[in-house]
Amino acid sequence: MFQDYKSRINEIEGNQFPSTSYRQMVLQPAYEEAKKHFLKLMVQIHIAHLKMLEEQQLVTKEEAKLIGQAITKLDLDYYEHRDYNPQFEDLFFRIENKLIELAGDVAGNLHIGRSRNDMGIAIYRMTLRKRLLSLMEELLSFRSSLIAFAEEHVDTIMLGYTHTQQAQPTTFAHYLKAVIDQLTRDFKRMQGAYKTINQSSMGAAALTTTGFNINRERMRDLLGFDDIIENAWDAVAGADYIGEAASVVQLAALNLGRTSQDFLLWATQEFNAFSLASPYVQVSSIMPQKRNPVSIEHTRSLLSSVVGDASTVLQMIHNTPFGDIVDTEDDMQPYLWRAMEKLKGIYKLFGSLIVTMEVNKEKLLTRAKNSFANVTELADSLVRSEKISFRQAHKIVSSCIKALLTKKQESLESLTWELANEKALEIIQKPLTISKEEFYKALKPEFFVQVRTLAGGPAPETMRSSLLQAQAVSPLLENWVKEKIDTIRKCEEQLNQFLEGWNKE
Numbered sequence: 001m002f003q004d005y006k007s008r009i010n011e012i013e014g015n016q017f018p019s020t021s022y023r024q025m026v027l028q029p030a031y032e033e034a035k036k037h038f039l040k041l042m043v044q045i046h047i048a049h050l051k052m053l054e055e056q057q058l059v060t061k062e063e064a065k066l067i068g069q070a071i072t073k074l075d076l077d078y079y080e081h082r083d084y085n086p087q088f089e090d091l092f093f094r095i096e097n098k099l100i101e102l103a104g105d106v107a108g109n110l111h112i113g114r115s116r117n118d119m120g121i122a123i124y125r126m127t128l129r130k131r132l133l134s135l136m137e138e139l140l141s142f143r144s145s146l147i148a149f150a151e152e153h154v155d156t157i158m159l160g161y162t163h164t165q166q167a168q169p170t171t172f173a174h175y176l177k178a179v180i181d182q183l184t185r186d187f188k189r190m191q192g193a194y195k196t197i198n199q200s201s202m203g204a205a206a207l208t209t210t211g212f213n214i215n216r217e218r219m220r221d222l223l224g225f226d227d228i229i230e231n232a233w234d235a236v237a238g239a240d241y242i243g244e245a246a247s248v249v250q251l252a253a254l255n256l257g258r259t260s261q262d263f264l265l266w267a268t269q270e271f272n273a274f275s276l277a278s279p280y281v282q283v284s285s286i287m288p289q290k291r292n293p294v295s296i297e298h299t300r301s302l303l304s305s306v307v308g309d310a311s312t313v314l315q316m317i318h319n320t321p322f323g324d325i326v327d328t329e330d331d332m333q334p335y336l337w338r339a340m341e342k343l344k345g346i347y348k349l350f351g352s353l354i355v356t357m358e359v360n361k362e363k364l365l366t367r368a369k370n371s372f373a374n375v376t377e378l379a380d381s382l383v384r385s386e387k388i389s390f391r392q393a394h395k396i397v398s399s400c401i402k403a404l405l406t407k408k409q410e411s412l413e414s415l416t417w418e419l420a421n422e423k424a425l426e427i428i429q430k431p432l433t434i435s436k437e438e439f440y441k442a443l444k445p446e447f448f449v450q451v452r453t454l455a456g457g458p459a460p461e462t463m464r465s466s467l468l469q470a471q472a473v474s475p476l477l478e479n480w481v482k483e484k485i486d487t488i489r490k491c492e493e494q495l496n497q498f499l500e501g502w503n504k505e
Contacts, residue, residue: 026330027090037337039076041123042095046071047495048222049202050110052215058113063106068502070103092116113212114205117236117324121201122223124329128245128336129198130488135249135340136190136481138347140474143183145351147471150176154463157445158273158364159373166373169445172359173467174458179259180470186252187477193248194484196241200225204235207324224491236324239317242336249339250310256346257303260296263354267293272363277356295353302342309339368445370411372401377451378420381442385434392428399423412443 013019018027050071054064074095099107153172160170200223203209203216209232220228229235266273276293284290316332368374375397382393400423404414417432417439424432432439441447453459456466 036080037127038123039079039091039095041126042092042119043071043074043076044126044492044495045119045122045202045223046095046099046110047498048219049114051222051495051498052218053109053112055218056213056215058212058214059106059109063109065502066103067099067107067110068499070099070107072499072503073102074098092119113210113214114202115236117206118201118204118232120329121204121236124333125197125199125201125225125241126223127333128242129194129484131337131340132190132194132197132245133481133484135344135347136187136194138344139183139187139190139252140477140481142347142351143180143187143470144474145355146176146180146183147467147474149355150180151464151467153359154460154467156359156361156364157368157449159368159371166371168373168376169368169371169448170458171449171460171463172364173463177463177466177470180467182255184470184473184477186248186255189248189251191480193241193245195226196244198225198484199227199229199241201229201235204229204232207236208232222491222495224488233323237322239320239329242329242332243314243317246310246313246336246339249336249343250307250314253303253306253310253339253343253346256350257300257307260300260303260350264293264296264300267296272360274360275358276353277358280353280356295349299346299350299353302346306339306343306346309335309342313339365445370413371445372410372412372415374412374443374445374448375401375415377448378415378439378442381434381438382432385438386424386428386432388428396420396423396427399427415443 013021047068050059050064050067053059054061059067079091079095096107096111099110150173153176156172157169158172158175159166160168160175200216200220202219202223203214216228220226229238265271267276276291276295280293280295281291282294284292312335313332316335379390379393379397382388382396383390386393397420400415400419403419403423404410407414417434417436420439421431424430434442449458449460451459453462455462457463
């Protein structure tokens with residue numbers, strides 16, 4: 001019975017590598033990803049490595065010319081659209097076979113002093129750095145949108161919440177600036193991840209470098225890397241560059257997810273903080289009155305999926321041997337790309353829906369005026385006017401609020417100068433000296449916001465200054481990304497020039 005079962009498996013799976021299931025589950029998906037994302041980068045590494053070998057006199061000029069001309073003849077469009085061929089284990093061997101077919105056995109010298117290991121890691125890093133820069137560009141665009149929107153709302157008073165309860169009056173700009181600052185930190189973490197990613201593995205070969213006199217620094221420069229991974233074992237085994245990128249992306253999604261949750265709550269009719277523009281709401285099939293904030297709903301759920309994809313990357317690294325293993329590269333990369341692409345799209349969507357929304361300023365202000373959230377400033381004012389401790393002032397105001405709530409009087413309008421005097425006599429045994437005018441001014445949310453001029457506070461002038469500072473930083477961040485993109489572009493142009501040179505000789 002066992003032999004029959006084994007025979008059936010062999011009939012289905014075959015007797016040679018790769019088995020049918022391994023090909024379908026591993027090699028074919030990996031090949032599809034490689035031809036879509038890695039082919040051009042593989043060719044760039046071929047060109048750079050060939051140029052370095054020629055400069056190091058590890059191949060002759062004539063050999064370099066023959067191999068270079070063979071690289072030029074590669075029909076990349078053909079390979080980008082061809083299905084996986086089990087005759088070749090992967091895309092690398094398929095391309096190498098074609099180069100040998102075009103240039104003869106001399107093309108085999110293109111692999112002097114390198115391995116699929118260091119080459120593969122370099123390709124992964126080159127792919128990831130471009131995707132990260134693209135994500136950072138979209139983050140900065142989103143950040144700029146928030147700055148512009150916040151500038152329109154430095155006077156838009158709203159309630160701030162702690163523990164999900166009304167806490168103190170602030171402004172919409174103050175809230176948005178907190179989100180802007182968080183985005184700036186997300187960007188800086190991405191800068192750190194880029195520094196880790198943009199290091200060259202070339203020259204590490206399989207694990208121990210090579211006995212050939214290759215030039216690792218030259219490969220670094222030709223491929224646009226900022227540094228070299230010094231230890232060859234680390235170069236092919238270290239997966240923390242992926243883990244760092246995944247962690248940064250995951251944290252950025254978690255950060256924005258909290259904001260999306262706020263916005264979804266504020267979109268309810270009970271809060272009625274803003275109205276989304278028509279392109280970002282969806283109607284109900286049965287309820288005519290509905291304006292469903294689906295754009296925010298999907299933003300929230302997609303951010304959760306970004307967190308999940310990034311977490312998958314980290315879990316796939318977990319407990320893997322510290323050596324060159326494909327399950328820390330081939331299988332996990334698509335999860336990280338997907339997380340980054342979704343986060344990039346969310347930045348664009350969220351920025352658009354915020355800039356186009358209509359904020360219900362009067363509704364927010366009225367809610368703030370009626371809220372007991374203003375009384376912190378009343379306690380502060382009593383400290384100044386009565387020369388008492390804050391704890392005593394706090395007790396006077398707190399006693400007033402408790403008395404009103406006992407009588408089911410839940411509006412700030414019920415908090416009178418007379419009631420405060422009554423409680424002051426009980427607590428500090430003397431009447432208040434604060435005037436009625438100053439007393440009632442202290443209860444206004446506009447005054448509450450106006451006096452909080454310290455750095456980081458919501459006072460309009462403080463807020464405008466803070467937003468100006470954020471805007472002043474924008475060109476520096478944008479230039480950083482631009483410089484990195486330009487460096488990569490110039491290196492790619494130089495590699496193309498090398499190819500042209502070999503074809504002219």
